[in-house]
Amino acid sequence: MKYQIIPVTPFQQNCSVIWCENTLEAAVVDPGGDVERILNEVNKLGLTLNKILLTHGHIDHVGGAKKLAQQLNINIIGPHVADKFWLDALEKQSQNFGFPTTEAFEPHQFLTSGDTVTVGEQTLEVIHCPGHTPGHVVFYSKQSGLAWVGDVLFRSSIGRTDFPQSNHQDLVNSITQKLWPLGNHVSFIPGHGPMSTFAEEREHNPFVADQLLG
Template sequence: MEVRIIPVTSFEQNCSLLCCESSGKAALVDPGGDPERIKAAIEESGFTVEKIFVTHGHFDHVGAVKVLARELQVPIEGPQEDDLFLLETLPQWCSQFGFPPGESFVPDRWLKQGDQIAFGDQTLDVHHCPGHTPGHVIFHHRPTRIAIVGDVIFKGSIGRTDFPRGDHPTLLASIRERIWPLGDDVTLLPGHGPTTTIGDERRHNPFVQGGYG
């Protein structure tokens, strides 16, 4: 599986295009805005998108989900159902932060801990990681040792918990219980900023010191 990062919006959010070389199929993760830029990247890739996956309901990660699902005629999978309140109020969030209007939506499939998502010949494990939002999920591709972690953890930082229904202790528990066990060699693809590894964050991230305990 090849991953192509498409930075979108003024928030430089990392929309991911997951490409399955054996099937020619692809999936989008968190198309937060700039749908024309995303469509151009899909066309350039030569792959055919068959699904959209969503880590959580914040406006900068889902602003272009509905329009792209409609134009590409593909289903939406994720996040976990506790983020419904964010998806229902998406237009208000976009307006509050000066973003182009985003369409509210309900995914074709809610995800939960232990689920799997699939496209082409690829399968990824779903882990529910609440704290940044209550319904946040991450996606782990075991063959390539890659995890797409949204806004749970970043290089040298962690997700904010000052938005509605964020919770700092819950976020730290999600990192310890759901991300650390994946293994130090796993590459993390955050929703913003550069990639990192679990090992580097366990050793050096000041927000999650004690991760080996």
């Protein structure tokens, strides 16, 4: 699985264009905004974008999804249905966070653990990881040892849990019980900031390091 990270929105959210090297079919993960910038990158790479993948319902991750889907006539896939209330409140979110007005939408498909999503000849496993939001999902490429974790986990930090229906213990459980078992070798692309590995976070992350949690 190949990828290109494109920081978008005033929140500098890590939108990712991911693609299959054999077919040049692509998906975009969490297009929070700056749709033309995303499309320019897709065109520069010579890719065919055919789906949008969402990790969760916060506006800095989904703000450009509807526009992009309509422009290219492609499907929006994810997150888990438990984040529907966030997608329904997108207009209010845009007002609260100073984003351009964004209309509510419903994805073509909600996801849950055990689902898979294909990008060309590549397969992503879906893992439901509640905590930051109740419907947050992670996309994992076993073949590449790569995970797109949204706002579940960051380098040296974890997602905020001061939003409606957030839960700190659920978040810690998602990280330690669902992500760590994938293996220390896994590299992850977070929703914000630099990449890291599960090994690095298990050793040094001040919120979920093994030595802190016993």
